[in-house]
Amino acid sequence: MTxxxxxxxxxxxxxxxxxLLVVTAGAMVVLLAGVRVSDRDSEGLGWLSLxxxxxxxxxxxxxxxxxxxxxxxALVADDFTVFFYIVILLAAAVIVLxxxxxxxxxxxxxxxxxxxxxxxxxxxxxxAAAGDLIIxxxxxxxxxxxxxxxxxxxxxxxxxxxxxxxxxxxxxxxxGFLLYGIxxxxxATGTIKLHALSTLAVGASPMLLLxxxxxxxxxxxxxxxxxxxxxxxxxxxxxxxxxxxxMAVGVKLAAFAAFLRVFLVHLLGVQSDWSIVLWxxxxxxxxxxxxxxxxxxxxxxxxxxxxxxxxxYILVAMTVGSSAAGAAILYYLLGYxxxxxxxxxxxxxxxxxxxxxxxxxxxxxxxxxxxxxAGAMAIMLFSLTGVPPLAGFVGKFSIFSAALxxxxxxxxVIAVLNSVMSAYYYLRPIVAMYTDTGGAEVVRIGxxxxxxxxxxxxxxxxxxxxxYPQPYMAASTSAFTSAFGKPxxxxxxxxxx
Amino acid sequence: xxPPSYFMGLSAVxxxxxxxxxLLRRNIIIIFMSIELMLNAVNLAFVALSRAWGNVDGQAIVxxxxxxxxxxxxxxxxxxxxxxxxxxxxxxxEINLMRW
Numbered sequence: 001m002t003x004x005x006x007x008x009x010x011x012x013x014x015x016x017x018x019x020l021l022v023v024t025a026g027a028m029v030v031l032l033a034g035v036r037v038s039d040r041d042s043e044g045l046g047w048l049s050l051x052x053x054x055x056x057x058x059x060x061x062x063x064x065x066x067x068x069x070x071x072x073x074a075l076v077a078d079d080f081t082v083f084f085y086i087v088i089l090l091a092a093a094v095i096v097l098x099x100x101x102x103x104x105x106x107x108x109x110x111x112x113x114x115x116x117x118x119x120x121x122x123x124x125x126x127x128a129a130a131g132d133l134i135i136x137x138x139x140x141x142x143x144x145x146x147x148x149x150x151x152x153x154x155x156x157x158x159x160x161x162x163x164x165x166x167x168x169x170x171x172x173x174x175x176g177f178l179l180y181g182i183x184x185x186x187x188a189t190g191t192i193k194l195h196a197l198s199t200l201a202v203g204a205s206p207m208l209l210l211x212x213x214x215x216x217x218x219x220x221x222x223x224x225x226x227x228x229x230x231x232x233x234x235x236x237x238x239x240x241x242x243x244x245x246x247m248a249v250g251v252k253l254a255a256f257a258a259f260l261r262v263f264l265v266h267l268l269g270v271q272s273d274w275s276i277v278l279w280x281x282x283x284x285x286x287x288x289x290x291x292x293x294x295x296x297x298x299x300x301x302x303x304x305x306x307x308x309x310x311x312x313y314i315l316v317a318m319t320v321g322s323s324a325a326g327a328a329i330l331y332y333l334l335g336y337x338x339x340x341x342x343x344x345x346x347x348x349x350x351x352x353x354x355x356x357x358x359x360x361x362x363x364x365x366x367x368x369x370x371x372x373x374a375g376a377m378a379i380m381l382f383s384l385t386g387v388p389p390l391a392g393f394v395g396k397f398s399i400f401s402a403a404l405x406x407x408x409x410x411x412x413v414i415a416v417l418n419s420v421m422s423a424y425y426y427l428r429p430i431v432a433m434y435t436d437t438g439g440a441e442v443v444r445i446g447x448x449x450x451x452x453x454x455x456x457x458x459x460x461x462x463x464x465x466x467x468y469p470q471p472y473m474a475a476s477t478s479a480f481t482s483a484f485g486k487p488x489x490x491x492x493x494x495x496x497x
Numbered sequence: 498x499x500p501p502s503y504f505m506g507l508s509a510v511x512x513x514x515x516x517x518x519x520l521l522r523r524n525i526i527i528i529f530m531s532i533e534l535m536l537n538a539v540n541l542a543f544v545a546l547s548r549a550w551g552n553v554d555g556q557a558i559v560x561x562x563x564x565x566x567x568x569x570x571x572x573x574x575x576x577x578x579x580x581x582x583x584x585x586x587x588x589x590x591e592i593n594l595m596r597w
Binding site for chain 1: 505512516519529532536538539543546554555557561565568569573576579580584589592593
């Protein structure tokens with residue numbers, strides 16, 4: 001069976017890729033401008049990156065409600081795409097804000113740093129907009145290769161070296177699985193277009209199921225689901241803190257965007273085949289993440305395990321697979337993004353060159369020395385625990401209620417028990433901040449306006465998304481439902497010859 | 498004509514050799530070579546499937562995969578070089594400041 005591709009059906013619509021072009025071109029401009037800037041005063045390049053991101057956000061907004069497809073369905077510009085474009089760009093903006101001082105302090109190469117952040121952002125956006133499997137692969141690699149370099153950017157720091165190596169080897173390894181999965185799905189269906197997969201039904205060929213399983217492994221690595229999480233703690237601990245934040249938020253957003261679009265939108269026909277696997281993965285991920293996090297003394301490592309646990313909660317909603325669960329994931333990711341950005345920004349505020357100050361012991365007495373910083377940290381940790389009325393609570397609540405409505409009682413019971421367990425390790429730093437004394441000496445936060453702005457954005461977003469969730473929930477719902485929009489122009493390969 | 502299943506079988510075998518290489522060998526460069534073997538096994542699968550289906554999607558993908566593999570090799574070898582400069586080893590077991 002030959003797929004007839006008529007040239008007339010290839011529509012070159014530039015609107016959906018305009019934000020991508022802006023970010024990519026901006027990255028190149030930053031790289032070129034960096035030739036004339038020394039690493040000590042790379043702050044200007046950071047501001048330039050912020051301008052690029054702002055333009056990209058402005059060019060994303062006209063796509064809202066457009067529901068367009070371009071390049072023969074290779075890129076999809078629905079509200080789902082726009083939602084992730086904007087959240088990813090906002091996350092990148094906060095990352096740049098928190099990096100302005102940090103990059104210069106740590107002596108990281110500024111031009112490369114900001115350019116790579118923008119390149120990685122472009123890759124993430126590509127993953128969110130992907131309409132076929134190969135674009136997912138390309139976006140994933142654009143993102144990953146940039147982040148491999150970012151993780152090892154502190155060239156003389158052996159821990160950063162080690163983080164880069166581990167992330168690179170396991171990332172490339174997982175890419176192999178993802179790619180083999182794509183090959184088998186292509187072999188079973190004769191197409192790489194995602195919308196063509198929507199017509200598949202239960203009882204699909206073993207080749208397809210094997211392919212879907214391998215895709216699951218590939219995505220599992222990227223979202224750090226147990227048992228594919230081994231790299232996460234080491235990489236998060238070793239990488240420069242701002243890069244860790246970028247990995248914990250940006251990479252995860254993009255990976256879940258593609259994961260959601262493939263599994264919850266286009267592979268719903270074979271849901272009964274993969275949901276049981278996700279059930280097991282979700283339980284393993286939540287439980288392992290939370291149990292191991294209990295024993296951590298290093299905050300970056302603890303946040304790594306916490307990120308694993310949160311991936312587990314999201315996998316709970318993916319197991320359910322209903323549209324309420326899909327919307328809940330989008331909302332959850334929004335809250336998760338700002339909460340983690342805030343937590344890592346505070347770790348950056350604690351650090352001084354050569355003194356990372358990232359253990360729980362370093363936080364002791366912060367409540368009296370830097371009350372504002374300690375308060376912000378407490379809000380972030382409460383949100384991660386899921387204390388009302390913060391974003392983390394509403395996110396968890398909507399995921400759990402979606403799962404309950406779909407009848408996954410045991411899964412919810414396990415998730416709630418996990419959530420209770422997580423309170424222990426999230427509250428430990430708070431207790432240290434307000435009851436103990438004698439922690440690390442912190443640089444006065446007042447002298448670093450950009451970092452204050454980053455923390456303030458994260459705190460305000462976490463609180464507002466939590467207290468006034470309706471507009472964000474509505475946006476999540478409409479974004480998720482728009483992913484089920486009409487299939488693009490007819491270039492669909494026939495599935496059964 | 499050799500039936501597609503032969504190619505798929507060979508590709509599966511190559512892929513498994515690659516996976517085993519990553520899991521069993523301790524030299525970072527050998528691990529990296531095994532990963533490249535996995536990617537090339539996938540390329541073989543794509544080409545064979547492309548022929549079996551009679552469309553060019555699979556062959557087009559191979560070009561993307563090769564490009565990405567080249568980019569990955571550039572970055573990966575750079576990272577390995579950096580490790581060797583600082584630690585004078587390319588043994589994965591000795592690069593263990595943080596637990597795996």
